[in-house]
Structures are given as structure tokens and as C-alpha cells.
Amino acid sequence: MHRRTELVSQLGVDRREDAWLLIKDKHEELHGCGFYSTEQIEEINAAIASYTPDEFDAAVALAKALDWEEESDDFDIDYHEQRVAQRRLQGRGPAVS
Numbered sequence: 001m002h003r004r005t006e007l008v009s010q011l012g013v014d015r016r017e018d019a020w021l022l023i024k025d026k027h028e029e030l031h032g033c034g035f036y037s038t039e040q041i042e043e044i045n046a047a048i049a050s051y052t053p054d055e056f057d058a059a060v061a062l063a064k065a066l067d068w069e070e071e072s073d074d075f076d077i078d079y080h081e082q083r084v085a086q087r088r089l090q091g092r093g094p095a096v097s
Contacts, residue, residue: 007045011056018060022048025063029093033080062090 008019026044027036036044051059066083087093 007049010049015056018056019048021063021068022056022060025059025066028080028083029087062087062092065090 007023008016011019023044026047027040030044031040048056048059066086067079068083069077069079084093
């Protein structure tokens with residue numbers, strides 16, 4: 001968690017919410033749901049830290065376009081799988097085999 005907090009701090013207070021959403025999106029896109037290893041955290045942090053301001057804005061826009069309604073009472077909806085499908089429509093995520 002410390003490494004993520006450090007990255008968010010580097011991005012600035014005004015981008016804090018965007019940074020946390022982008023971190024969550026990139027982890028889920030590249031490593032699925034669940035807990036992440038130190039190496040996976042460092043990989044995502046390095047990728048996000050290397051973004052130009054325009055790349056960061058574009059990545060945040062893609063992340064915001066996904067359904068993040070996990071607080072819903074509708075347990076029949078798998079929001080993770082829904083976001084996987086949405087990322088595929090955006091041209092991101094694992095290829096469909």
C-alpha cells in the first residue's frame with residue numbers, strides 16, 4: 001500500500017481520485033481481481049509514473065468509462081466481467097481466444 005500511496009502523492013492532490021481509479025483499473029486490466037504481489041504493484045506504478053500528462057488523462061478517461069458500481073445490491077451482476085468486456089471494446093485487456 002505504501003508504494004501506491006507514494007505514487008499518488010507524486011501525481012498531486014488534485015489528481016488523487018483519478019490516480020486511485022487508474023491504479024485500480026490497470027491492476028484489474030493486467031492482473032485481474034484480488035491481491036497483487038510487490039512486483040505487480042511496482043510494474044503498475046512504473047507504467048503510470050511514465051505516462052505523459054496527455055497519456056495519463058487518456059488512461060483516466062478510459063478507466064472512468066467503465067462500470068464501477070460494485071456497491072450495488074444486485075449480486076447477479078459480475079461487474080468485474082462487465083469491465084473486462086468493456087475494456088475489450090476499448091481495445092484493452094487480454095485478447096479473446
